[in-house]
Amino acid sequence: xxxxxxxxxxxxxxxxxxxxxxxxxxxxxxxxxxxxxxxxxxxxxxxxxxxxxxxxxxxxxxxxxxxxxxxxxxxxxxxxxxxxxxxxxxxxxxxxxxxxxxxxxxxxxxxxxxxxxxxxxxxxxxxxxxxxxxxxxxxxxxxxxxxxxxxxxxxxxxxxxxxxxxxxxxxxxxxxxxxxxxxxxxxxxxxxxxxxxxxxxxxxxxxxxxxxxxxxxxxxxxxxxxxxxxxxxxxxxxxxxxxxxxxxxxxxxxxxxxxxxxxxxxxxxxxxxxxxxxxxxxxxxxxxxxxxxxxxxxxxxxxxxxxxxxxxxxxxxxxxxxxxxxxx
Amino acid sequence: xxxxxxxxxxxxxxxxxxxxxxxxxxxxxxxxxxxxxxxxxxxxxxxxxxxxxxxxxxxxxxxxxxxxxxxxxxxxxxxxxxxxxxxxxxxxxxxxxxxxxxxxxxxxxxxxxxxxxxxxxxxxxxxxxxxxxxxxxxxxxxxxxxxxxxxxxxxxxxxxxxxxxxxxxxxxxxxxxxxxxxxxxxxxxxxxxxxxxxxxxxxxxxxxxxxxxxxxxxxxxxxxxxxxxxxxxxxxxxxxxxxxxxxxxxxxxxxxxxxxxxxxxxxxxxxxxxxxxxxxxxxxxxxxxxxxxxxxxxxxxxxxxxxxxxxxxxxxxxxxxxxxxxxx
Numbered sequence: 001x002x003x004x005x006x007x008x009x010x011x012x013x014x015x016x017x018x019x020x021x022x023x024x025x026x027x028x029x030x031x032x033x034x035x036x037x038x039x040x041x042x043x044x045x046x047x048x049x050x051x052x053x054x055x056x057x058x059x060x061x062x063x064x065x066x067x068x069x070x071x072x073x074x075x076x077x078x079x080x081x082x083x084x085x086x087x088x089x090x091x092x093x094x095x096x097x098x099x100x101x102x103x104x105x106x107x108x109x110x111x112x113x114x115x116x117x118x119x120x121x122x123x124x125x126x127x128x129x130x131x132x133x134x135x136x137x138x139x140x141x142x143x144x145x146x147x148x149x150x151x152x153x154x155x156x157x158x159x160x161x162x163x164x165x166x167x168x169x170x171x172x173x174x175x176x177x178x179x180x181x182x183x184x185x186x187x188x189x190x191x192x193x194x195x196x197x198x199x200x201x202x203x204x205x206x207x208x209x210x211x212x213x214x215x216x217x218x219x220x221x222x223x224x225x226x227x228x229x230x231x232x233x234x235x236x237x238x239x240x241x242x243x244x245x246x247x248x249x250x251x252x253x254x255x256x257x258x259x260x261x262x263x264x265x266x267x268x269x270x271x272x273x274x275x276x277x278x279x280x281x282x283x284x285x286x287x288x289x290x291x292x293x294x295x296x297x298x299x300x301x302x303x304x305x306x307x308x309x310x311x312x313x314x315x316x317x318x319x320x321x322x323x324x325x326x327x328x
Numbered sequence: 329x330x331x332x333x334x335x336x337x338x339x340x341x342x343x344x345x346x347x348x349x350x351x352x353x354x355x356x357x358x359x360x361x362x363x364x365x366x367x368x369x370x371x372x373x374x375x376x377x378x379x380x381x382x383x384x385x386x387x388x389x390x391x392x393x394x395x396x397x398x399x400x401x402x403x404x405x406x407x408x409x410x411x412x413x414x415x416x417x418x419x420x421x422x423x424x425x426x427x428x429x430x431x432x433x434x435x436x437x438x439x440x441x442x443x444x445x446x447x448x449x450x451x452x453x454x455x456x457x458x459x460x461x462x463x464x465x466x467x468x469x470x471x472x473x474x475x476x477x478x479x480x481x482x483x484x485x486x487x488x489x490x491x492x493x494x495x496x497x498x499x500x501x502x503x504x505x506x507x508x509x510x511x512x513x514x515x516x517x518x519x520x521x522x523x524x525x526x527x528x529x530x531x532x533x534x535x536x537x538x539x540x541x542x543x544x545x546x547x548x549x550x551x552x553x554x555x556x557x558x559x560x561x562x563x564x565x566x567x568x569x570x571x572x573x574x575x576x577x578x579x580x581x582x583x584x585x586x587x588x589x590x591x592x593x594x595x596x597x598x599x600x601x602x603x604x605x606x607x608x609x610x611x612x613x614x615x616x617x618x619x620x621x622x623x624x625x626x627x628x629x630x631x632x633x634x635x636x637x638x639x640x641x642x643x644x645x646x647x648x649x650x651x652x653x654x655x656x
Binding site for chain 1: 344347348350351352372424427428431448453455457458459460461462464465466467468469512587588589592593594595596597598599600601602603604605608609611612613616619634635636637638639640641643644645648649651652653655656
């Protein structure tokens with residue numbers, strides 16, 4: 001029987017979820033919920049209703065897993081615990097420092113309702129976290145490194161757009177090759193922020209703006225750019241739209257460690273992602289965990305989980321027998 | 329409380345387990361079991377007893393997890409089910425085609441005894457299998473590829489040693505760079521055996537042996553070499569011992585796949601290992617799963633499991649709270 005999925009919030013991530021569901025025969029999109037007037041929201045899947053977010057409660061019996069597609073800053077801290085009182089839920093909460101607090105709030109709600117809630121699903125947090133866990137458990141005497149990119153950082157792009165005289169901007173985070181190579185060598189380097197990543201900015205200035213001032217404001221912006229080598233290119237709006245409209249991302253989790261009675265052998269474990277579309281890949285991870293959430297709840301489990309807790313076998317539509325035969 | 333580990337069989341893998349246990353504060357080596365006369369087996373850890381394999385039953389109360397270090401061809405199919413009647417066990421059974429049969433035999437024994445048995449642990453099967461599962465679940469419309477090496481194949485080295493006139497030999501399996509690049513490009517190439525890997529052989533010939541005949545016998549050997557581009561070097565015993573005494577290995581699991589309403593976005597997931605010591609890395613994976621086996625059994629679980637079944641959080645000595653805080 002197909003698992004009925006609800007999408008709560010229809011932006012980039014919601015659209016990614018919609019398209020990921022179509023790639024999985026055992027999942028069905030049951031409804032989309034939005035805070036906008038539902039009649040103004042046009043979705044891609046034929047015959048699927050769009051409801052107002054306030055109506056979600058009425059559809060508790062029609063939805064096996066609700067996928068929360070709001071933002072981590074203000075939406076999810078409120079919405080995920082609220083919806084976990086009614087539904088199995090999956091979210092992609094990614095404010096790292098606040099995950100323990102979010103976990104506690106969601107867990108309380110899901111324990112009470114007897115539902116399963118999976119939080120912080122995606123690739124970081126998500127697949128990268130898993131890889132840090134596996135690699136760390138296997139090589140206890142070692143060190144791991146995470147590099148992000150090449151990819152678009154929405155936060156940094158937004159920060160540039162807030163500068164006076166900037167019409168539009170896109171910022172790419174880029175891992176420094178020399179740092180990657182140093183890590184892979186097993187030398188366990190101590191790397192500064194500047195040594196690990198550089199930041200490349202494509203900026204459309206408003207007419208008559210002072211380019212030198214804008215460039216200086218970007219490069220000296222605390223937290224966002226001051227600690228990095230930053231490259232600034234001024235381009236036209238047409239160039240920005242033509243060459244920089246995608247949302248690529250990716251990165252690397254590398255752990256090196258030693259084994260042997262005298263630590264005489266080195267090992268390198270490397271996991272990397274190269275993604276054309278950050279929201280679509282995140283969505284693809286989320287729908288696999290939505291499958292797991294439905295299965296866990298069907299087995300009688302409840303409460304908040306993360307990718308670290310969930311048996312891998314639950315992510316695949318194939319049976320355990322098939323997977324053992326094909327993958328081991 | 330420390331988890332008490334037994335080692336059943338003291339060869340390369342048994343020694344790797346012994347050294348891996350020393351890297352994990354919550355694990356203790358309780359005893360080594362051997363089919364040789366125990367007094368002839370000298371181990372590295374002070375104060376740990378060596379018993380004859382036949383005595384294992386007497387020590388059932390002193391061992392939380394028995395790690396099976398025999399070979400897949402004849403030892404493990406017999407030993408793992410037998411020992412699972414008495415102990416939680418972990419093995420590294422790697423005869424891919426016989427895993428379903430081995431699973432069934434071990435599961436019957438472990439269900440009956442109420443113990444947990446984890447089979448086929450290591451890196452392939454093992455970490456590579458996990459990565460095929462995760463990547464396949466996340467990118468259902470895609471294709472995955474496994475490459476092995478650069479590393480020593482014991483089976484191929486043995487096959488060369490059986491040729492008349494060969495004194496010793498070491499064979500390296502090497503992934504072909506052009507094939508790796510074609511896969512990473514997302515073009516989903518169909519690759520032949522020959523296109524994926526090449527085989528490099530370092531051979532010590534007996535005095536007066538016909539080198540041309542040996543080279544020809546290697547290159548035309550069915551199953552082992554005939555389907556590959558094979559390079560043969562004749563070297564001296566001293567060169568072999570000096571330059572080829574290690575047991576390095578590694579490899580790559582790469583999945584590429586598409587997302588989007590029209591499959592318009594490509595993604596590449598890549599996992600790779602570069603290992604100085606194949607048996608020590610395999611051992612490091614096994615001891616992490618021994619920890620998981622002890623924890624699962626303490627929770628009341630029983631029966632046969634594989635890496636695909638086990639929640640990642642159980643592999644780490646850290647608590648779930650610490651891991652959420654540090655890794656998500």
